[in-house]
């Protein structure tokens with residue numbers, strides 16, 4: 221019993237190593253973080269302005285522009301969060317390969333699950349803060365009215381979706397292990413594809429049938445469906461289980477698959493000498 | 500897990516590691532450019548007749564390192580020293596053979612072995628924007644050390660290695676290569692490994708720093724009961740530091756003995772043979788005529 225507790229303490233400390241390291245990196249690369257924040261805020265604002273302009277664009281006076289703006293705003297903010305999560309985790313290997321530290325991290329007595337938990341913990345906190353700052357900028361520009369919106373339910377859906385996005389990120393992070401040169405670009409393709417099929421800025425019903433089928437297994441599609449219905453329609457939390465459960469299921473299946481795949485990729489790299497080598 | 504006195508620190512049995520060599524692009528192959536000698540990559544032994552072109556970096560190596568020993572590995576560039584060190588540090592999986600660290604198989608008891616070892620390699624790889632302390636703290640936490648303990652120890656070790664305190668909190672990228680190498684050494688010492696794998700730890704250090712590192716290695720063995728495996732291109736260092744030395748050539752051990760024993764192997768022409776003479780003699784075939792070894796390859 222005691223041994224078990226001590227082990228948990230050790231795993232927690234090891235996980236924290238990744239959280240602390242990543243926050244230190246954010247601190248040291250603060251200039252870059254600012255640039256990225258400014259860029260993201262501008263892009264998100266640009267998307268939301270499409271909603272504001274919808275009546276002018278179509279020439280139809282009776283369009284509910286504020287509904288449309290909030291619809292797009294939810295899309296862009298949720299995507300900021302999920303993409304941030306995905307980036308952070310899928311870059312786990314790429315970053316260390318670039319710095320050259322990958323061998324030291326992989327030879328430390330750390331379970332992959334512990335490493336991923338630390339990386340994911342950081343990614344969730346970081347992306348939440350990042351998205352909240354952009355969200356605040358939005359409220360300063362647009363007059364938004366959230367009366368009747370189920371914000372707590374929306375947050376629950378977002379967190380439930382985080383698990384499966386972490387799993388997706390972990391799976392994508394092995395690409396740079398398998399393909400040292402092209403791996404990083406491949407994770408970007410995965411991300412672009414998720415953006416396309418998940419109905420971030422439009423209902424998935426407008427997609428060609430084939431893509432609609434793919435959308436059904438994209439966790440982002442469920443997250444958006446749930447959050448839009450919580451905020452725009454004020455759906456009570458009790459009725460959000462229809463999206464929360466599939467999200468949790470995707471996450472619960474996805475995480476072990478992701479960790480397993482990661483471990484296989486690590487073994488493959490160690491058999492073929494694909495970890496970085498110098499000296 | 501208890502570590503008994505009798506068990507060796509390191510037991511390597513018939514370990515072999517081959518790498519696939521990148522095939523040249525198809526248009527080069529069609530023009531036949533890859534033929535003629537190009538199969539021998541960096542002195543490794545390639546097998547041109549097999550489907551995939553391979554280089555045997557470590558070839559059927561067996562060795563024992565006793566507890567508390569400082570064991571040296573010498574060999575020309577590309578002879579497989581770093582590959583061997585990577586195999587011992589669980590960064591590569593051998594194609595054949597077994598490795599045991601204090602009686603624990605490195606594949607089956609990977610996690611337990613990882614707790615016992617650490618490695619310094621010739622390239623001091625760090626998060627370049629982070630400071631030495633931030634880097635060391637990260638490394639130490641991975642080994643289960645608390646932040647406070649890690650900070651105290653880091654400062655102590657960095658001081659011992661002669662690094663100025665003002666550099667502790669500056670980004671690593673602002674340090675010279677030798678200074679970075681010292682931080683790399685501190686990173687390994689910090690986790691108190693009982694088997695320390697040093698891959699050219701003193702390459703790039705000035706003479707005084709070299710001595711500081713060598714003294715520290717001796718101290719680790721004498722005071723902290725560590726076992727050390729070290730590769731180096733510095734014959735003087737090998738001679739003074741190592742209890743026993745293996746000489747590696749094209750992935751094979753061609754000699755293994757105490758420094759004195761090795762020197763006794765070769766005839767002295769006029770003067771006392773040095774370790775450098777031994778190195779030249781035992782690995783010198785290629786220096787004489789690079790084409791001489793080709794037949795063995797083909």
Ligand SMILES: Nc1ncnc2c1ncn2[C@@H]1O[C@H](COP(=O)(O)OP(=O)(O)OP(=O)(O)O)[C@@H](O)[C@H]1O
Pocket residue numbers: 492493494497499518519540541542543554555556574575576577578579580581582583
């Ligand atoms: N990951 C790898 N993938 C492909 N080939 C490799 C890999 N690692 C080593 N090799 C090859 O294996 C051989 C041995 O290399 P190794 O780095 O072990 O030599 P070394 O003795 O450490 O040399 P040096 O003294 O230059 O450091 C070389 O032919 C090298 O090209």
Ligand SMILES: [Mg+2]
Pocket residue numbers: 498499580581582698
């Ligand atoms: Mg080497």
